[in-house]
Amino acid sequence: MSSSNVESSTIYDAVVVGGGITGLTTALLLQEAGKKVVIAEAHTLGFGSTSGTSAHINTFADTTFTEAESAFGAKGAQLFADAIAEGLGLIKGYINRYGIACDYETKPGFLYAENDDEAKQLEEIYHGAVKVGVAVNYTDEVPTPVPFKKALIWDGQAQFHPINYLHGLQKAFVAAGGVIRENTIITTIETNSGIHSAGDIRARAVIYATHMPPNLNLFNFECAPYRSYVIAVKLKSGKYPNALIYDCQEPYHYVRSHVVDGERLLLVGGLDHKTGHEDPAKAFAGLENYIRKYYNVSSIKYQWSSQYYVPVDGLPYIGQMPMAKQGIYCATGYNGNGMMLGSISGKILSDAVLGLENEYADLFRPSRVKPIDSFSELVKENADVAYHFIADRFGIHESDSLKRLKPGTGKVVEVDGKKIAAYRDDAGTIHALSPVCTHAGCVVGWNNEEKSWDCPCHGARFDIDGKVLTGPATRSLAKIENTNPQH
Ligand SMILES: Cc1cc2nc3c(=O)[nH]c(=O)nc-3n(C[C@H](O)[C@H](O)[C@H](O)COP(=O)(O)OP(=O)(O)OC[C@H]3O[C@@H](n4cnc5c(N)ncnc54)[C@H](O)[C@@H]3O)c2cc1C
Numbered sequence: 094m095s096s097s098n099v100e101s102s103t104i105y106d107a108v109v110v111g112g113g114i115t116g117l118t119t120a121l122l123l124q125e126a127g128k129k130v131v132i133a134e135a136h137t138l139g140f141g142s143t144s145g146t147s148a149h150i151n152t153f154a155d156t157t158f159t160e161a162e163s164a165f166g167a168k169g170a171q172l173f174a175d176a177i178a179e180g181l182g183l184i185k186g187y188i189n190r191y192g193i194a195c196d197y198e199t200k201p202g203f204l205y206a207e208n209d210d211e212a213k214q215l216e217e218i219y220h221g222a223v224k225v226g227v228a229v230n231y232t233d234e235v236p237t238p239v240p241f242k243k244a245l246i247w248d249g250q251a252q253f254h255p256i257n258y259l260h261g262l263q264k265a266f267v268a269a270g271g272v273i274r275e276n277t278i279i280t281t282i283e284t285n286s287g288i289h290s291a292g293d294i295r296a297r298a299v300i301y302a303t304h305m306p307p308n309l310n311l312f313n314f315e316c317a318p319y320r321s322y323v324i325a326v327k328l329k330s331g332k333y334p335n336a337l338i339y340d341c342q343e344p345y346h347y348v349r350s351h352v353v354d355g356e357r358l359l360l361v362g363g364l365d366h367k368t369g370h371e372d373p374a375k376a377f378a379g380l381e382n383y384i385r386k387y388y389n390v391s392s393i394k395y396q397w398s399s400q401y402y403v404p405v406d407g408l409p410y411i412g413q414m415p416m417a418k419q420g421i422y423c424a425t426g427y428n429g430n431g432m433m434l435g436s437i438s439g440k441i442l443s444d445a446v447l448g449l450e451n452e453y454a455d456l457f458r459p460s461r462v463k464p465i466d467s468f469s470e471l472v473k474e475n476a477d478v479a480y481h482f483i484a485d486r487f488g489i490h491e492s493d494s495l496k497r498l499k500p501g502t503g504k505v506v507e508v509d510g511k512k513i514a515a516y517r518d519d520a521g522t523i524h525a526l527s528p529v530c531t532h533a534g535c536v537v538g539w540n541n542e543e544k545s546w547d548c549p550c551h552g553a554r555f556d557i558d559g560k561v562l563t564g565p566a567t568r569s570l571a572k573i574e575n576t577n578p579q580h
Contacts, residue, residue, distance in 0.1 A: 095149075099274055101293050105129045107440070107446050108289070110279045112138035114255065115424050116182065116302030117262040119437025120418060124269040125319045126447055129295050132271065135278035139259045141304055145399025147323050147362045149337050149349065150181055150251040151202060152227050154555065155394045155428040155562055156407035159221030164406055167224070173408060176453045179249070180433030181234055183440060188381060192262025195253045196352065202337040203232070203248035205241035211341040212243040215394055215554035219245055226292075236334040237348070250337050252349055255432070279307065280567040284418040297541040298446045301414065304431075304566060305402055305552065307567045309533060311415050315404040318552025323362040323387045325353070325395040328388055333357050359384070365401075365429075369549030373542035398543065399554060400563055402426050410459035411438045412445060420511040422446070423459060495523060503539035503546070503557065512536065513573055514546050516557045525573040526559045532566035546570065 100348045102161030109120040112134035120130045133142065141419050154177055162170035222229040225247040232246040267273065274294070282299055289299045306312060331430035333350035340346050346363040357366045360383045377396055384390055400449060404426030405408065410433075414423040424438035437453065440529045444451040494506035495515055514528035514537055526546070528536045535550035545562055546555040552561035 099131055099272055099294050103129065103286055103295070105131050105272075105294065105296040107298040107300060108129075108133055108291050108294045109281075109300045109302050110291065111135075111141065111302035111304065112259075112263075112273070112275070112308075113141045113302065113304065114253075114259065114262075114435035115304070115438045115442075116300070117259055118187075118268065119300050119302055119424075119442045120271055121262050121266045121269070123442035123446055124271040124441050126265055126443065130266075130271050131176035131296065132266070132273045133277045133279050133291060133294060134273070134275045135564075137275050138379075140257050140398045140423075141563070142401060142431065143255050143259060143435070144524070145323075145397055146255050146432065147347070147349070147360055148255045149202075149347070150184060150253065150432050151337075151430065151563075152178060152181065152247060152249055153202075153222060153229075154430045154433075156304035157218050157221050158225045159217045160229065160407050162221060162224070165408065165456065169408075170221065171225050172453055172456045174222075174227055176437045176456070177430070177433045179440065180435070180437035181204050183434065184253070184435040185251075187262060187265075188253075191259055191265045193263050195257035195261060197251060197253040197254075197258075199249060199251045200336050200349075202339070203235045203237070203244055204247070204339045204341065205235050205237065205239070206341050206546075207239070207241055209242070213239055214341055215243050215245055222247075224350070234338050235338065237338050239340065241340075252337065252351065256349075276568060278561065281308070282418070282421060286423075286511045287420065289418070289420060297420060299421045300442050301421070303423075303564050304400070304427075305425050306414060306423045307564045310417075310565070311403075312410060312425050313424070313533065313551045313565060315405045315410070318368040318406075319365045319374070319401055319403055320368050320373060320398050320547075321362065321365040321401060322380050322398045322451075323350075323360055323396065323430065324377065324380050324384060324393060325360050326359040326384055326393050327356065327386070327391045328359055329391045330389055330423075331357075332360055339524070346380075355395070356394075358557070359388065367549070368400060368552040369510065369538050369540075369547040373540050377542060400554075401429055401431065402552070404427055406461075409434050409438070409457055411441045412454055412459050413459040417453035430535045457546075473530075498523070501544075502541060503544070505536060505538065509550055514539070514570065516544075518557070524557045526555070527571040527573060529570075530566060531568040531570060532564075537570070 106128035109116045109132045123130045161173045185280045207216045228248040235244045321452045338348045344365045409426040410422045416420045427434040500518045514526040516524040530548040532553045537546040540547045553566035
């Protein structure tokens with residue numbers, strides 16, 4: 094989709110950094126309100142988790158209403174439920190208003206327990222939901238082959254095709270005069286007299302719709318990055334459940350169906366783990382075993398994984414970014430509920446820019462996070478570690494560990510007592526990088542499923558040439574030159 098160029102002489106009302114569901118919703122709401130908005134996206138629109146989502150649209154969330162009540166009180170739990178419902182309503186509203194063809198379908202949702210502990214959890218979930226007025230009931234019937242003890246049915250859940258939805262928002266944004274700049278990573282913001290500069294884009298407000306704000310910030314300590322897995326399969330029976338179905342296991346599994354290119358498929362997802370902490374190949378294998386245990390699979394059509402962020406106190410952080418200049422906003426910590434929470438973020442953030450009150454602003458205010466005392470020291474220290482390591486460039490020669498590296502694989506290996514992140518491509522050439530994450534100085538690990546270097550500390554990810562795939566890093570891994578490609 095084309096869009097006009099950024100005008101360097103213009104001071105925009107807002108630059109929205111990141112083109113996922115949060116960025117597109119915020120940008121469109123602002124543009125519709127008569128503001129001049131630019132979206133700056135590091136890759137292409139939809140590159141982030143919005144294209145890797147399994148796109149369940151729910152009235153409940155990973156943080157249960159009971160948990161929300163115990164951390165934020167009855168009023169907090171009620172507002173959380175209302176915010177989720179309003180996020181869902183925003184999606185429906187945009188689909189109707191712009192006639193977005195994105196396979197939106199309403200379906201019932203089922204959550205089932207397989208043992209006594211899970212059944213107890215289910216009861217708590219039920220009572221919490223009833224208290225905030227979310228429609229839920231017990232049921233004996235669940236369209237699953239998995240034996241269960243107790244189950245809940247949630248009315249009014251939905252699913253859609255997230256990329257087609259994003260394209261619809263993008264079209265509406267451009268038609269309303271919005272500007273999109275792809276392949277533009279924003280690394281820093283300079284602020285002078287209330288005007289923020291993101292590279293050559295100048296604006297009165299900045300919205301980090303980057304899923305996790307870039308660079309070192311408080312949320313690196315308040316949100317844990319998780320990878321989550323999805324496999325889409327064709328079933329021999331040709332019979333697919335017409336529902337969204339979740340178990341209560343830890344890590345959990347879920348199932349739904351979707352028609353892709355005229356063919357109905359079963360989407361099975363879950364087996365989430367902290368980024369960089371477990372082997373993605375094992376997660377895919379575990380998911381495949383699970384599917385084959387319960388369903389007669391005729392073929393595996395697709396598989397993918399993507400990232401989400403778990404907030405330490407259970408609720409997302411949406412609003413003015415702590416320890417940043419006034420007018421710099423962020424939205425993060427959606428857990429696995431970013432369709433509704435990303436959409437309601439759009440409303441909260443656009444209201445903030447427009448100077449309008451928003452009833453959810455207080456509950457999700459990012460400054461509820463208390464900066465830890467040693468935060469600035471920690472930031473300095475981490476930055477120093479990374480700087481020194483990278484500055485200390487070294488030449489390497491082919492060592493035994495490098496020689497053992499098979500084509501198409503990567504590993505952090507030690508050469509002359511120093512660690513390098515080495516990937517051997519199919520032609521035998523070694524792509525050698527500093528393994529020190531440019532975000533906070535941790536050592537990255539190899540993800541063979543996605544051919545990426547993943548940081549176990551805060552979830553930054555890099556491609557085989559060190560380019561940033563996923564923030565919060567904004568700088569590439571340093572290339573190590575002088576590598577002898579011979580083997
Ligand atoms: C496997 C999986 C399944 C999920 N299933 C569901 C589900 O069923 N229902 C649900 O509600 N949620 C689900 N989620 C969560 C949901 O996908 C996310 O919360 C949501 O997509 C986040 O949207 P976003 O727009 O905030 O971020 P993203 O979609 O990640 O977009 C952020 C964008 O910012 C860009 N960016 C980052 N840094 C910079 C920078 N410095 N400069 C410029 N651009 C930058 C990125 O390239 C990216 O395109 C799931 C998540 C995963 C991983």
